[in-house]
Amino acid sequence: MKRFMTFSLMFFLALLLAVPAIAGYPEKPITxxxxxxxxGQSDLEARRQQPLLEAxxxxxxxxxxxxxxxxxxxxxxxIKQKPNGYFISGINIPHIVLQPLARGNAGYTTxxxxxxxxxxxxxxxxxxxxxxxxxxxxxxxxxAKKNPDAVVCGGSGTWSGHxxxxxxxxxxxxxxxxxxxxxxxxxxVAAFLGGHVKALWANSxxxxxxxxxxxxxxxxxxxxxxNMPDVPTFKSLGFELYASIDRGAGAPPETPDxxxxxxEKAFLDIANNPDVKAQMKKDGFVPxxxxxxxxxxxxxxxVTEWAPVVKEFKK
Amino acid sequence: xxxxxxxxxxxxxxxxxxxVLFIGVFMGIVFGALPGLTATMGLALxxxxxxxxxxxxxxxxxxxxxxxxxxxxxxxAILINTPGTPAAIATTFDGFPLAQKGMAxxxxxxxxxxxxxxxxxxxxxxxxxxxxxxxxxxxxxxxxYFWLGIFGLTIISTLSSGSPIKGFLAGSIGMILSAVGxxxxxxxxxxxxxxxxxxxxxxxxxxxIGFFCLxxxxxxxxxxxxTAYAEKIVKPSLGVLREVITSLFKxxxxxxxxxxxxxxxxxxxGAGGNIASMVSYNEACRWDKHPEEFGKGTIKGVAASEAxxxxxxxxxxxxxxxxxxxxxxxxxxxLGALMLHGMRPGAELFTDYxxxxxxxxxALLVAAFLVTIxxxxxxxxxxxxINIPSRYLAPAIVFMTVLGSYAIRNNMLDVWIxxxxxxxxxxxxxxxxxxxxxxxxxxxxxxxxxxxxxxxLAGKAAGGTFTYMVYRPISGVLILLCLMSxxxxxxxxxxxxxxxxxxxxxxxxxxxxxxxxSR
Numbered sequence: 001m002k003r004f005m006t007f008s009l010m011f012f013l014a015l016l017l018a019v020p021a022i023a024g025y026p027e028k029p030i031t032x033x034x035x036x037x038x039x040g041q042s043d044l045e046a047r048r049q050q051p052l053l054e055a056x057x058x059x060x061x062x063x064x065x066x067x068x069x070x071x072x073x074x075x076x077x078x079i080k081q082k083p084n085g086y087f088i089s090g091i092n093i094p095h096i097v098l099q100p101l102a103r104g105n106a107g108y109t110t111x112x113x114x115x116x117x118x119x120x121x122x123x124x125x126x127x128x129x130x131x132x133x134x135x136x137x138x139x140x141x142x143x144a145k146k147n148p149d150a151v152v153c154g155g156s157g158t159w160s161g162h163x164x165x166x167x168x169x170x171x172x173x174x175x176x177x178x179x180x181x182x183x184x185x186x187x188x189v190a191a192f193l194g195g196h197v198k199a200l201w202a203n204s205x206x207x208x209x210x211x212x213x214x215x216x217x218x219x220x221x222x223x224x225x226x227n228m229p230d231v232p233t234f235k236s237l238g239f240e241l242y243a244s245i246d247r248g249a250g251a252p253p254e255t256p257d258x259x260x261x262x263x264e265k266a267f268l269d270i271a272n273n274p275d276v277k278a279q280m281k282k283d284g285f286v287p288x289x290x291x292x293x294x295x296x297x298x299x300x301x302x303v304t305e306w307a308p309v310v311k312e313f314k315k
Numbered sequence: 316x317x318x319x320x321x322x323x324x325x326x327x328x329x330x331x332x333x334x335v336l337f338i339g340v341f342m343g344i345v346f347g348a349l350p351g352l353t354a355t356m357g358l359a360l361x362x363x364x365x366x367x368x369x370x371x372x373x374x375x376x377x378x379x380x381x382x383x384x385x386x387x388x389x390x391x392a393i394l395i396n397t398p399g400t401p402a403a404i405a406t407t408f409d410g411f412p413l414a415q416k417g418m419a420x421x422x423x424x425x426x427x428x429x430x431x432x433x434x435x436x437x438x439x440x441x442x443x444x445x446x447x448x449x450x451x452x453x454x455x456x457x458x459x460y461f462w463l464g465i466f467g468l469t470i471i472s473t474l475s476s477g478s479p480i481k482g483f484l485a486g487s488i489g490m491i492l493s494a495v496g497x498x499x500x501x502x503x504x505x506x507x508x509x510x511x512x513x514x515x516x517x518x519x520x521x522x523x524i525g526f527f528c529l530x531x532x533x534x535x536x537x538x539x540x541x542t543a544y545a546e547k548i549v550k551p552s553l554g555v556l557r558e559v560i561t562s563l564f565k566x567x568x569x570x571x572x573x574x575x576x577x578x579x580x581x582x583x584x585g586a587g588g589n590i591a592s593m594v595s596y597n598e599a600c601r602w603d604k605h606p607e608e609f610g611k612g613t614i615k616g617v618a619a620s621e622a623x624x625x626x627x628x629x630x631x632x633x634x635x636x637x638x639x640x641x642x643x644x645x646x647x648x649x650l651g652a653l654m655l656h657g658m659r660p661g662a663e664l665f666t667d668y669x670x671x672x673x674x675x676x677x678a679l680l681v682a683a684f685l686v687t688i689x690x691x692x693x694x695x696x697x698x699x700x701i702n703i704p705s706r707y708l709a710p711a712i713v714f715m716t717v718l719g720s721y722a723i724r725n726n727m728l729d730v731w732i733x734x735x736x737x738x739x740x741x742x743x744x745x746x747x748x749x750x751x752x753x754x755x756x757x758x759x760x761x762x763x764x765x766x767x768x769x770x771x772l773a774g775k776a777a778g779g780t781f782t783y784m785v786y787r788p789i790s791g792v793l794i795l796l797c798l799m800s801x802x803x804x805x806x807x808x809x810x811x812x813x814x815x816x817x818x819x820x821x822x823x824x825x826x827x828x829x830x831x832x833s834r
Contacts, residue, residue, distance in 0.1 A: 038359030039648035044655065047363050065356075066725045068515020069497045073726070076511055103497075103504055107511030152776045158502030178776040180457075180769050183499045183761075186647065190640045194453030196773065209639045209659060283654055 025085055025259055029060035032249075033089040035074020037067040041205070042090045045120055045247055048279075049270050056266040069106075070157065071095045076107030083252040085259035091115065091250035094161045097302045101310045102159035110303060114255050115295035116263045118248035119271040121286040122203040124165050125219040125231065126153070129195065137217045137237055140199065144175035151177040154188040154197035159314075162188075162201035164306060165220060165243035167313050172239045203245055208284030220244060227284055246288070248295055264292045320442055323673030327681050332375050335368070336678055339376040340685045343383020344693075347399045348391055350524050351719025354384035354400060358648040362655070370656040371671050375678040377652055381645055382434055382682035385625040386690055389426035393617065394419060394701050395712055397528035401519050401589040402624040404754060405596035407527055408474075409609060409616030416612050417547025419698040424559040425614035426621040427690025429570065432563075433622035434683035436574035437581065437629035441636075442676050446665075448582055449637035455583045457773060458784040461766025462793035463583070467590050467759045469800035470597040471752045479804070482752045485743075489756020490763075492517050499761070500768050512728050519589075521720045521729045522757055525736025526750035528716050532709050533741045548702050551695040563618055569599055570622055577623035581630020581642060589758050591630075595623030601803060625686075629679055636664055636672065 032050070036042050046063050053061045066074040074089055075096060081087040096113055099106040126137070134140040144151045155162030158181045166179045180197055182188035185206055192200040193213060200214075207216055208227050216231045220243030224233055234241040249267055251260060270276055271289035280287045290298060326332055339361075346357035357380050365373030388399030393410030406426065413422040440448070455463075471482045495506045496516025507513035563570065573595040580591035599619035600609040609616050631642030632649070639660035641647035653660060664672045701708070720733040740750050774780030784790065 037644065038355050039644060039651055043359060044362075044651045047359075048655070050363060064725055068518075068724060068726070069511075070499070070502075072497070072511070073515040073724075102502060103514075105509075105511055107514065149776050152773055158498075158500065160502075163502075178772055180772045181500045181502075182769070183765060186641050190453065190634070190638075191456060191769075193638065193640070194456060196456035209661075212661070279655075282657070 025262055026057050026059045028086060029062055030057065030085070031062050031064050031087045033064050033066055033074055033078060033087065035066055035068075035071040035078075035089060035092075038065055041122070041203075042092065042247055046090060048276065049119075049267070052270045052273070052276075053266055056269055057262070070099065070160075072099050072103075072106045072108070075099075075113060078250065079108045079112045079252055081252045083255040085251065085255055085263065088116065088249050088251050088263065089113075091248050093118070093244075093246040093248075093299060093302060094164060094306065096250075097299060097306055098159050098161075098164060098310065101303075101307055102314060110299065112253045113250040114253055114260065115292055115299060116249040116251055116260055117267040117271065117292060118246050118288055118290040118295045118298065119267055120247040120280060121288050122205055122245045122247075122284070123219050123221045123225055123286060124161055124201055124203060124243035124245065125207050125216045125225070126165075126169070127192075127200050127202060127207055127214045127216045128198065129192070130213055130215055132198070132215065134199070134217065135215075137232075137234075140217060141173050141175055144173075144177055148176040149178050151175075151199060152180055152197045153177055153199045153201055154180050154182060154192050155201035156185045156188050157181050157183075159310065161243060161245050164309060165201055165241065167309055168243070169234070169239060169241055171309075172241060201243075203284075204286070205284035221286075226281060226286070244286075246298075248290070260292050319669045319673040320677065322670060323675075323677035324681075326371060326670070326674040327375060327677045332372055332674075332678075333681075335372050335376045336379045336682060337685060339379020340383035340682050340689060341379075343380035343385075344387035344390075344686075344689065345383075346380065347384030347387020347389075349719065350391055350397050350399050350528070350715065351520060351722040353520070353644075353723070354381055355644040355648055357384060358645050358652075362648060362652050365652060366655070370658065371674050373652065373656065374649075374671060374675040377649055378675055378678035379682045379685070381628050381649070382625070382679055382686060384645075385434070385628045386427055386430040386621070386686045388624075389430070389617070389621050390423065390697055391528075393422040393426065394697065395528060396531045397712075397716070398523055401523060401758065402592055402627065403620065404523065404527075404589065404751065405592040405620035406617055406624075408596060408620070408751065409611075409613050410620075411531070412610065412612030413614070413617065414549075414698075414701055415547075417549050418612065419549045419701055420551045420555045420694045421559050421614050422617050423694035423697055424556055424691055425563060425617045427687050427694070428560055428563055429573070429618035429620075429622040430625040430690070431683040431687040432570050433574040433577050433624070433626035434629060434679065434686070436571065437578040437626035438676060438680045438683065440578050441629045441633055441679075442673070445633045445637050446662075449634050452582045452634050452642075453638070454789060456787075457766050457769035458787055458790045459583075459766075459793065461763060461770055461784065462790050462797065463590070464759045464763035464766055466793055466797045466800060467593060468755065468763070469797055470593055471755060472801065472804055473597050473600055474749060474751045474755070478747075481748055485748050485750075485752035486756040489753040489758075490760035491756075492522070492753070493757045493760030494764075498764075500765055512726075515724065515726070517732060517757065518723055518729055519754075519757060520723045521733045522736055522754060524716045524720055525733040526740040526754060528712065529733070529737025530740040530744050530750070532712055533737065534744065535705055536709055549698045551698050556691055556694075559614055562614065566615065566618075569603075569615060569619060572598060572602075573619045573622035574626040577626025578630040580623070581627035582633040583642070590762075591627040592620040592624040593755065595619045597800075601807075606807075625683070629676075632679075636660055637662075 034043050034046050050061050078089040097110050100109050128134050170177055189206055191197055218234045219225045220241050221233050268289050277287040346352045388403035389406045392398045392403040392406040393414050396407050396411040398404045410422045471486045472479050497514045576595040577591045596619050600606050631646045634640040634642050635646045641650050658668050717730055720729045770784050771780050774783035777783050
């Protein structure tokens with residue numbers, strides 16, 4: 001009987017302690033960190049979500065920028081925060097997978113970031129200018145076979161989504177091309193439109209924005225990209241290349257699953273909001289709505305896909 | 316086009332839009348004036364608010380913020396030697412010495428008037444010739460950026476008149492500092508000594524606050540026990556207003572040249588105002604009849620820098636509005652705002668959405684006038700700030716520097732870096748090293764590196780790096796400019812010789828001839 005009393009008392013105490021921590025969540029403002037500067041796509045998405053999140057969660061959501069190192073400074077900060085759900089951060093794939101793979105010590109590991117949801121994808125495509133002699137991807141491959149390294153492709157960053165797609169595609173097609181990294185998508189698009197590179201790896205929203213001046217040769221999607229249904233996917237051309245920048249939100253390691261669930265639902269509600277979806281589609285984004293478990297599985301899949309590529313090309 | 320411009324102007328002058336614009340300009344000045352808060356941040360914070368407004372009102376407000384911030388950064392540059400944004404570095408060169416002479420109001424008014432003038436010129440260019448200029452801007456490839464960066468570095472020889480060796484040494488230190496962190500191009504990690512926190516590199520604003528602001532505070536309190544921050548008390552008056560404005564209008568060449576430099580550097584995507592104001596200051600100093608006045612406090616120096624960095628703002632909107640390529644970080648935020656309001660940059664902005672687009676351009680124009688008015692009358696208030704006794708002002712400034720260094724990236728490490736640079740800056744000032752070349756190296760290092768790495772990769776693919784980098788029309792012009800700039804000190808020395816002999820009039824006329832020859 002005494003043992004029963006002790007147990008029930010302990011159980012009761014545990015409940016008392018646990019209930020306010022979880023059932024009450026959230027009860028104070030949540031910091032939503034963007035690991036990039038203001039004005040980028042991650043920022044715009046967070047700004048779109050901010051009022052909707054506040055409405056669902058009933059607390060203030062504060063957007064805070066922590067740029068640097070291509071996002072790594074922000075993610076290194078995230079993993080050091082208290083895992084109580086009051087500090088979350090935007091997460092970007094492939095960044096969170098490729099940085100730890102390519103840098104050795106990026107200040108965090110991919111597994112330490114606990115995904116909440118993924119809500120937006122920007123498929124990566126390979127484009128040429130309208131007046132380019134390359135009508136199809138095969139024209140480009142043939143030319144590259146005859147002239148190794150002469151096809152100059154632009155893209156944003158090294159060990160980035162564009163770079164890894166370039167490496168994967170070159171390997172699959174058995175060709176050699178030159179990759180010229182730029183600091184950010186805007187600069188690579190400018191270099192491309194000015195004719196300083198022959199082809200460009202770019203995100204779907206940039207390709208949609210400049211659609212009237214360019215020809216997209218292929219998209220790294222499983223299904224045809226809705227805004228440009230006539231453009232073939234790399235898969236339909238015989239290349240198993242799936243390339244995309246995916247945006248989502250993540251929490252520090254050890255964040256309780258109950259807290260994650262609350263946030264997951266809030267983010268997925270917005271991701272499934274028809275108005276938000278329509279606006280994303282119009283601007284050239286692909287709305288997605290992957291929950292915490294699906295996001296985790298997707299990230300793990302990407303780690304196994306890219307680890308050998310980075311290992312092979314990083315000398 | 317003209318009727319669109321006129322309807323745009325009417326739109327802006329409607330009471331509700333005008334109020335929104337006024338608020339925007341005012342907030343922009345505040346964001347520009349506080350080091351660590353940037354125009355980009357101000358714009359990004361306000362984008363959500365513009366959702367609730369009509370696209371026209373929203374864009375008018377953003378225009379106000381952008382223009383306001385381009386002037387606001389001059390206020391701390393003049394008063395406490397701290398550029399509010401990197402674009403105002405060159406404003407400190409003469410602005411702060413002016414304030415030290417008790418002429419803070421002269422500097423503030425010159426900055427406001429020059430800012431407005433720069434905006435005005437660049438806006439007219441934007442409204443009249445955006446599409447063809449955007450095409451030219453695309454001709455800037457990696458080699459052009461490389462040579463533009465090198466041209467920027469040749470300014471060091473002007474900045475460090477007296478000891479070019481010290482100047483170039485400091486410039487190299489700046490370039491090494493710029494390499495700290497993740498190389499954005501190659502993805503390698505450099506000079507972090509194993510600390511992942513340093514992967515973000517050294518933030519320019521943090522370095523600016525450290526090198527420019529802290530040393531001045533330290534020297535005002537260490538040993539001297541000065542009661543006031545400036546050596547002389549400022550007495551603002553309406554006479555100053557008239558004096559500065561008339562003296563600036565007597566120098567149309569200086570003003571036009573500065574505005575033109577700002578516009579051109581602005582529309583080349585990615586170059587930004589930091590370089591524009593430096594180049595403009597350098598040219599002002601080079602062509603002036605009394606170059607020795609520069610750096611010791613002349614409104615000409617303040618005007619050259621501010622006209623250029625304000626002209627840069629509309630300039631950077633040229634590739635944005637016509638091509639959808641943002642020429643500066645604030646322009647990137649404006650691109651986001653346009654997209655969220657359902658407008659896509661490109662030809663349709665000037666056709667389908669012409670009414671909104673021209674309202675935006677006109678808002679930039681009207682904002683420029685508001686800056687003159689707010690700046691001129693504000694100068695009575697702002698200039699008195701440095702009359703506050705040092706024992707109150709110095710701690711307040713130190714507090715602001717800490718806040719500003721932290722706010723820029725929400726990173727405590729930046730505050731420590733700022734303090735370390737502050738101490739280095741104090742010591743190097745004592746050794747007669749000017750911090751400007753260090754900061755110039757820090758700004759231009761990544762710029763030159765980017766151009767060089769990309770040129771080498773592209774040149775290899777094209778069959779010859781040297782031919783790829785040199786045999787291009789714009790490259791050729793830039794290389795010539797670099798050579799002229801490097802050889803200038805020799806030419807100037809030759810020009811100065813007769814002056815020493817006492818033939819003042821003759822040397823002035825020779826100077827004029829020399830100028831015509833180089834044209």
